[in-house]
Amino acid sequence: MDFFARSGPFAIGSRLRLLSERLQRDAGELNLRYGSDLKPKWFPVFYLLMQDGAADITTLAESIGQTHPAVVKVVNELARAGLVERRPDPKDGRRSIVYLTASGSATIQPLQQTIRDVDAAVAEIAAESSHDLWGALGEWERLLDEKALLKRTLSVRRKRALRELTIKAFTPEDQPAWHDLNEAWISEYFVMEEADYHSLRDPQSYVLDRGGQILIAHYRGRAVGTCALIPMEDERFDYELAKMAVSPAVQGLGFGEALGRATLELAWSLGAKVVYLETNDRLRPAIALYEKLGFRHVSGIESPYERCNVQMAVRSGE
Amino acid sequence: MDFFARSGPFAIGSRLRLLSERLQRDAGELNLRYGSDLKPKWFPVFYLLMQDGAADITTLAESIGQTHPAVVKVVNELARAGLVERRPDPKDGRRSIVYLTASGSATIQPLQQTIRDVDAAVAEIAAESSHDLWGALGEWERLLDEKALLKRTLSVRRKRALRELTIKAFTPEDQPAWHDLNEAWISEYFVMEEADYHSLRDPQSYVLDRGGQILIAHYRGRAVGTCALIPMEDERFDYELAKMAVSPAVQGLGFGEALGRATLELAWSLGAKVVYLETNDRLRPAIALYEKLGFRHVSGIESPYERCNVQMAVRSGE
DNA sequence: CATATTTACGTAACTTGTTATGTAAATTTA
DNA sequence: TAAATTTACATAACAAGTTACGTAAATATG
Numbered sequence: 001m002d003f004f005a006r007s008g009p010f011a012i013g014s015r016l017r018l019l020s021e022r023l024q025r026d027a028g029e030l031n032l033r034y035g036s037d038l039k040p041k042w043f044p045v046f047y048l049l050m051q052d053g054a055a056d057i058t059t060l061a062e063s064i065g066q067t068h069p070a071v072v073k074v075v076n077e078l079a080r081a082g083l084v085e086r087r088p089d090p091k092d093g094r095r096s097i098v099y100l101t102a103s104g105s106a107t108i109q110p111l112q113q114t115i116r117d118v119d120a121a122v123a124e125i126a127a128e129s130s131h132d133l134w135g136a137l138g139e140w141e142r143l144l145d146e147k148a149l150l151k152r153t154l155s156v157r158r159k160r161a162l163r164e165l166t167i168k169a170f171t172p173e174d175q176p177a178w179h180d181l182n183e184a185w186i187s188e189y190f191v192m193e194e195a196d197y198h199s200l201r202d203p204q205s206y207v208l209d210r211g212g213q214i215l216i217a218h219y220r221g222r223a224v225g226t227c228a229l230i231p232m233e234d235e236r237f238d239y240e241l242a243k244m245a246v247s248p249a250v251q252g253l254g255f256g257e258a259l260g261r262a263t264l265e266l267a268w269s270l271g272a273k274v275v276y277l278e279t280n281d282r283l284r285p286a287i288a289l290y291e292k293l294g295f296r297h298v299s300g301i302e303s304p305y306e307r308c309n310v311q312m313a314v315r316s317g318e
Numbered sequence: 319m320d321f322f323a324r325s326g327p328f329a330i331g332s333r334l335r336l337l338s339e340r341l342q343r344d345a346g347e348l349n350l351r352y353g354s355d356l357k358p359k360w361f362p363v364f365y366l367l368m369q370d371g372a373a374d375i376t377t378l379a380e381s382i383g384q385t386h387p388a389v390v391k392v393v394n395e396l397a398r399a400g401l402v403e404r405r406p407d408p409k410d411g412r413r414s415i416v417y418l419t420a421s422g423s424a425t426i427q428p429l430q431q432t433i434r435d436v437d438a439a440v441a442e443i444a445a446e447s448s449h450d451l452w453g454a455l456g457e458w459e460r461l462l463d464e465k466a467l468l469k470r471t472l473s474v475r476r477k478r479a480l481r482e483l484t485i486k487a488f489t490p491e492d493q494p495a496w497h498d499l500n501e502a503w504i505s506e507y508f509v510m511e512e513a514d515y516h517s518l519r520d521p522q523s524y525v526l527d528r529g530g531q532i533l534i535a536h537y538r539g540r541a542v543g544t545c546a547l548i549p550m551e552d553e554r555f556d557y558e559l560a561k562m563a564v565s566p567a568v569q570g571l572g573f574g575e576a577l578g579r580a581t582l583e584l585a586w587s588l589g590a591k592v593v594y595l596e597t598n599d600r601l602r603p604a605i606a607l608y609e610k611l612g613f614r615h616v617s618g619i620e621s622p623y624e625r626c627n628v629q630m631a632v633r634s635g636e
Numbered sequence: 637c638a639t640a641t642t643t644a645c646g647t648a649a650c651t652t653g654t655t656a657t658g659t660a661a662a663t664t665t666a
Numbered sequence: 667t668a669a670a671t672t673t674a675c676a677t678a679a680c681a682a683g684t685t686a687c688g689t690a691a692a693t694a695t696g
Contacts, residue, residue: 003362003382006369009440010433013345014362015455016338018383019462021653023331026468033472033570041682044321044332051324058644064321065336070683072646094644094691114471115328117478121470122327125461131454137333139447144337150344152439153432154351160435252351339683359652376674388653390676412661412674 054099161253167262170214177223181245190307227263238272278308372417479571485580488532495541499563508625545581556590596626
């Protein structure tokens, strides 16, 4: 069993399960020795009934942290063993209430003795320990309630990935990425229009020669994101932010936000006061990102693109 | 989920399982997010192969603390997914060695990234904790290796029961217990003989009137054990220890030993130097008990009971 | 107040482990 | 060295939970 020693925290799940099974097995054997034929899996339900006298299925399931079908099975087995009985709730026809039978009540005493003895044995282990397993479990449960391991790990990943991300001005080697990354999302949600073909094939004349800027995000040796700033003739706005694309392979790492911020920084550094963009209401995540970057909805602007029905703008310093 | 708060250490097994499942679910989801379709249950086997390159089923099973059928299933699934391959061991026809395939090796890198990120997330939790779950788990595993919870609880129970045990001289109310407890074990292992009927029906004349003693063990208001000291005519021995019986309902609580010690104490206090007993080699636990009490095997004594083929004696102060 | 939604519970099918049992190869023993 | 035992693995059946889905009662909503 050297696996846990070698694998570290990553295997915490398996390790806990193993310890749990070991203890569960002991509990079953103990119950036999104490002269009761309660199965270990019956314990939680039985224990609650023992304390409260009666309860409905849903309450039992919530109390012990299992699903209701699991409780239904346990209750059925307990009923077959003659330890509990269920009666319909007179107030609510959907509910059925589980009661201890006389025979079930008779089982309480040996069980309580077992519980006392197990608690004493556990106290003995605790006394020999320098660490507090109880405290540690409680703390873990609380911390995971606040933020699950999943979220915690994803946020670790995001921070790490952002450290590896570099955002640089467009160079000719970035042309394939510029084309492919943008074509991918456009043709996924819409149909490529004439203006798209031009700007994707020839960014030099459609963006750069007009005084625009293109930023490319690189991650682990690959171009994974693009974003452009295009000067506007409308005097209300300085630049249009356009062709924001991030490779689906690296989505969820916050690259879009990083790229957007870098692009806006660039705009402000070029003296811009207001940056404008156009998008479509079907692109919910993109709109959420723009809002996070400070963009606010504006109206009354016409677009050369058919697909654009949402207009947004952000002002320097907002 | 108030159950754990209410039930205390007794429910440690369920509590660990619940936490384990929660983490396992997160691990599966994480793997998807990291672009690998490794199932969480594949992790341990895959991880070991990743480190060692190849291994046989039994070694894998021992390393991860699961049974070999579980490993066989995992290996079959991994093979179906094209991640591993098994070849027969040329040195041992029973064994088959599991290797990572090229596709399996390609999965290593994203997995290692996942592991690093999870470890970092766990480290973050550990940093927020005042208790050390790792240390606590390691300690529990070690303490349970030394002595399982089962044994610990049984020893708690034994100590508690012994505190409730009282051993007193025979009184007429003890007559039914004297009779029934002894008849039970005699007729379970042998056939009741004439001498048995007499001594069980009339302990007064067969033991007490001859200068003998009878001790009765009481536990929770019931007579649960008997033991007699009968004076002997053989000048080599002072008393015979006989009719040692303990109710099966309370076996394993150490009552036999307590009763035996009390009886020997009584013998020494009456001035005896040597106590003798007869038994049968089929009664292995009884003989073990007598040896624990200090009795040693002797030979060359004839018995009035047919069933007695083992003779033992103990000397004062041994 | 009729309709839509939610809630409580049941059932079926699946998941991830276990024990029990069988078989062939290797090893030990008489 | 033949026979008995042990070892390595496979497979079937079981265990204890889950998810998915269905139904009827209760509750919310237009």
